[in-house]
Amino acid sequence: MPSPRYTREIPSRYRLEAGRCKGCDKVAYPARRVCPSCRGKEIQMVNLTPKGKVVTSTVIHVPPDDFLMEAPYAMAIVETPEGARLMTQVVDCEPSTVLPGMDVSLEFRLIRKEGKGGILCYGHKAVPVF
Amino acid sequence: MREVAIVGAGMTRFGELWNQSLRDMFVEAAAGALNDAGADRLDTIYVGCMSGGQFVGQEHLGPLMADHLGMNGVAAVHVESACASGGVALRQAFIDVASGMSDLVLAAGIEKMTDGADVTNVLATAADQELEVYHGVTFPGLYAMIARAHMQAYGTTEEDLAWVSVKNHRHGAMNEKAQFPGEVTLEQVMASSMVAEPLRLLHCSPVSDGAAAVLLCPLDQAGQYTDRPVKIVGSGLATSSLALAEREDPAFLDSVQLSAERAYKMAGVGPRDIQLAEVHDCFSIAEICCIEALGFVEKGKGGPAAKDGLTTIGGRIPVNTSGGLKSKGHPVGATGVAQTIEIFRQLRGEAGGRQVENARLGLAQNMGGSGASSVIHIFQGV
Known part of the structure; x- marks a missing residue:
């Protein structure tokens, strides 16, 4: 992954920065220039609360090459208290136990490596809260 | 026009x-x-x-x-x-x-x-690179999440999913152009290897x-x-968010519904008028979601359609008489035109063993990504 592309995503990936529309309160993650709900253009930056609920999930058994060592792993769409939804891996648990309705916290983790000599790519993964 | x-x-x-x-x-x-x-x-x-x-x-x-x-x-x-x-x-x-x-x-x-x-990586370019692919999700993974959401909301079962594959292979067995023209049994589908839970290998197009x-x-x-x-009597194209997480209801393909509304309106017909359809069954769950969004069945009622014979040749609305993407094969860019050819042959009475009797009005639905784009055409025999 070329470094400029990675750098641009750091605010949303490292700090969960999102945008709240001043017109309709819709929170878009990552922030957008135009609100996907009402097309408003006045956007206020907010940080998502690092927790949420699983909306839907799967367990990946046949992964992309970069994730070969991790399979099988659980992935889920997680909704935060602000109503924003993120695609994340769900870790530190038995993958098959990750089901809709599960409460999770979002933690800063290593996501992938850019080949053997490239940069380490970070972001958030979900961890079940019991 | x-x-x-x-x-x-x-x-x-x-x-x-x-x-x-x-x-x-x-x-x-x-x-x-x-x-x-x-x-x-x-x-x-x-x-x-x-x-x-x-x-x-x-x-x-x-x-x-x-x-x-x-x-x-x-x-x-x-x-x-x-x-x-x-x-x-x-x-x-x-x-x-x-x-x-x-x-x-x-x-x-x-x-x-x-x-x-x-x-896997080339196909993944049709998903959101920054929000989905970065985190390790695959296309089977995205449709698996759609499947799980559908199961959660409507009680759709793994057996319902498997019946879509059984039915489409049964149809494809009569298509000389199909990549996998062999029939498969329910047991074979349910025992095939797991790709992304709950989707197995035989739920996936090749x-x-x-x-x-x-x-x-x-x-x-x-x-x-x-x-x-x-005749082409209706055409509709619609879009939705690339990222599945952005959609209000991950169990519903809104671009399919919107493209269908446009095509039906242009053709001056409704879902009850359609006599056969080719729909985009890239994964078994996709056919279930598509027949709901097209209005062939009520929302949430698509699960048992294949099992109940509704979408089989001879049923109320035969779906994927060609074998669909599952049995016929899915060279991605070619699929939408191949669907059209199946309807063209059917409306001319040239479909051989898989001919739908007295077919006059057919529909083809083709989609991109996890449903971010959907294009529909309605055809009429002359």
Whole structure:
């Protein structure tokens, strides 16, 4: 992954920065220039609360090459208290136990490596809260 | 707008066609369509292809394909909407003829997937790179999440999913162009290896090579080429967010519903009027979601449709009589045009063992990504 592309995503990936529309309160993650709900253009930056609920999930058994060592792993769409939804891996648990309705916290983790000599790519993964 | 008809069709067999290149397959399908109609000229060519650039390192497909068809100089352009590229090529051809800009237009779909490219990664370019692919999700993974949401909301079962594959292979067994024309049993599907829970290998369409092409002209000129033209009476294209997480209801394909509304409105018909349909069953759950969004069944009631025989040949609304993407194969850019050819053959009474009796009105639905684009055409026999 070329470094400029990675750098641009750091605010949303490292700090969960999102945008709240001043017109309709819709929170878009990552922030957008135009609100996907009402097309408003006045956007206020907010940080998502690092927790949420699983909306839907799967367990990946046949992964992309970069994730070969991790399979099988659980992935889920997680909704935060602000109503924003993120695609994340769900870790530190038995993958098959990750089901809709599960409460999770979002933690800063290593996501992938850019080949053997490239940069380490970070972001958030979900961890079940019991 | 002028009335538009399809007057000829041609396609390769779908499968691992190691002896044919991308251009070879295009020429076989395109020449087949021209021969079928007895035409020897073209005004315009639309080439639907998802990713010649990443699968075989070839872009600029419009002039390349025109040249190899012996049509140097003809207007030709490549159109792309991921796995809906073929359907979108047909729509562009339809608009071109309807508008009066062109009289004889070829709509083709092509894809070469087995030349050694990393297919999982190339297909993943149709998902959101920054929000989905970065985190390790695959296309089967995205549709698996749709499946789990559907199961959670409506009680759809793994057996319901498996019946879609059983039914489509039963249909595909009668299609000489199909990549996997063999039947499969419920037990085989349910015991196949897990790809992304709850989707198993036999819930997934295969990796394929293939090409398909149809020839369009104004209805009032169709008599020059055939005595059995098929009219395009409706066309609808719609979009949704690339990222599945952005959609309010992950168990519902809103782009399919929106494109259907547009196509039905143009055709002046409703879902109850449609006698057969080809829908985009890239994964078994996709067919279930599509028949709901198309209005063939109520929302949430798509699960048991295959098991109950509703969507089988002989049922109320036969779906994927060609075998669908599951059995016929899914060379992504070619799929939308191949679906059109199945409806074209059915409405002309040329579908052999899988013929739907008295078919007059058919629909083809083709989509890209996890449902971020959907294109629908409605066809009528003349």
